[in-house]
Amino acid sequence: MVRKYKITEIRDLGPETRVFHLEPVEGEIPGYKAGQFLFLHLLDEKGETIVKRPYSIASAPHMPYIELCIKLVKGELTGRLENMGKGAIVGMDDPVGPVRYNDEEKAAFIAGGTGISLMISILRHIAHRQLKGEFILFYSARRKENILYREELEKLQKKNPAIKVVVTLTREEEEWGGEKGRLCHEMLKRYISEPKEFTWWLCGPMGMLKAMRECLASAGVEPKKIHMEGWG
Numbered sequence: 428m429v430r431k432y433k434i435t436e437i438r439d440l441g442p443e444t445r446v447f448h449l450e451p452v453e454g455e456i457p458g459y460k461a462g463q464f465l466f467l468h469l470l471d472e473k474g475e476t477i478v479k480r481p482y483s484i485a486s487a488p489h490m491p492y493i494e495l496c497i498k499l500v501k502g503e504l505t506g507r508l509e510n511m512g513k514g515a516i517v518g519m520d521d522p523v524g525p526v527r528y529n530d531e532e533k534a535a536f537i538a539g540g541t542g543i544s545l546m547i548s549i550l551r552h553i554a555h556r557q558l559k560g561e562f563i564l565f566y567s568a569r570r571k572e573n574i575l576y577r578e579e580l581e582k583l584q585k586k587n588p589a590i591k592v593v594v595t596l597t598r599e600e601e602e603w604g605g606e607k608g609r610l611c612h613e614m615l616k617r618y619i620s621e622p623k624e625f626t627w628w629l630c631g632p633m634g635m636l637k638a639m640r641e642c643l644a645s646a647g648v649e650p651k652k653i654h655m656e657g658w659g
């Protein structure tokens with residue numbers, strides 16, 4: 428069922444990447460689990476769908492709006508969305524998707540680019556519920572300016588000792604004291620001694636996900652403990 432939502436907030440998050448807050452025109456936000464996605468519809472004057480695309484939900488279920496983090500790639504949907512402002516009405520299907528977080532106590536996340544949207548939803552949920560356990564995010568970005576949700580990730584880590592955030596930059600940057608280069612087996616091993624004890628969520632470009640899935644399989648992680656969502 429396509430419900431109508433109003434865009435209530437728009438914020439630049441990084442190069443060509445924007446955050447949108449959406450609130451239902453009528454009724455409540457339908458229930459969902461951190462990690463799910465939904466279809467965003469752009470509508471014509473009659474309320475008919477012009478184009479629809481799937482997006483990971485970046486907000487967590489306790490939040491009073493749906494947040495989407497969208498890279499503007501000048502395509503069918505994003506080319507139109509780029510020119511829409513606060514107050515515009517869009518459509519959204521109810522949240523769906525088998526990739527979801529069920530309060531697992533040992534959880535590791537691998538994100539590339541806008542794949543962080545799925546992970547920020549889960550981390551916001553973990554922090555809000557003050558869940559106990561071990562939670563680690565590996566986030567691959569090109570340069571410092573491409574680290575989406577950078578301040579929030581730092582705050583989440585500071586306030587919640589159970590959450591660790593590891594960012595790696597794939598392009599050379601001065602004054603960067605963190606990890607550099609593509610995520611690989613050696614990098615994961617520096618932070619997790621027993622990868623197979625964790626449940627893993629992977630989200631980002633398909634090429635990266637395939638490489639990381641192979642890496643996790645060689646570290647003995649069972650396929651059922653790897654959840655993947657890829658695009659691009």
Ligand SMILES: Cc1cc2nc3c(=O)[nH]c(=O)nc-3n(C[C@H](O)[C@H](O)[C@H](O)COP(=O)(O)OP(=O)(O)OC[C@H]3O[C@@H](n4cnc5c(N)ncnc54)[C@H](O)[C@@H]3O)c2cc1C
Binds near residue numbers: 481503506545
């Ligand atoms: C389950 C799921 C969740 C998704 N979640 C998100 C999300 O949270 N944020 C997000 O930004 N996208 C997300 N996507 C991708 C999104 O659905 C669209 O594909 C994307 O926004 C492009 O749509 P478009 O209509 O503007 O481009 P299209 O008209 O479909 O494509 C235009 C051109 O842009 C290229 N292109 C498409 N996506 C990208 C990209 N990311 N980077 C560079 N070039 C690209 C295409 O190859 C094509 O050449 C998700 C996809 C899936 C399947």
